[in-house]
Amino acid sequence: MALSQGMNRPAVLTIAGQLDADQQTVADLMQRTTSVVGTLGQNWFGHDSSQFAADWATHSKALQMAAESIAVMSKHARTQATDQQATSTA
Numbered sequence: 541m542a543l544s545q546g547m548n549r550p551a552v553l554t555i556a557g558q559l560d561a562d563q564q565t566v567a568d569l570m571q572r573t574t575s576v577v578g579t580l581g582q583n584w585f586g587h588d589s590s591q592f593a594a595d596w597a598t599h600s601k602a603l604q605m606a607a608e609s610i611a612v613m614s615k616h617a618r619t620q621a622t623d624q625q626a627t628s629t630a
Contacts, residue, residue, distance in 0.1 A: 552621045573600070
C-alpha cells in the first residue's frame with residue numbers, strides 16, 4: 541500500500557484565505573444582526589420582544605465561537621504551510 545504525505549502549499553494558503561473571508565462573513569453577519577435586533581427592540585415591546593433579544597444573545601455567542609474557530613483553522617493552515625516551506629527548503 542502506497543502512502544503519500546506532503547502539501548500543495550499554494551492551495552493550502554488559498555484555503556486559509558478563504559477561511560479568513562468566511563470568518564469575516566460570520567463576524568459581519570453577527571454585527572448586522574445585532575444591530576437589527578437592537579432596532580427591533582426599539583420598536584417591539586413586551587415579554588416576546590425581551591425573549592427574542594435574549595435568544596439572539598445566546599445565538600450570537602455561538603456565532604462568535606464559530607468565527608473564532610474559523611480564524612484558528614486559518615491560522616493553523618498558514619502555520620502548517622510555513623512549516624512545510626521551511627522543511628522543504630532545509
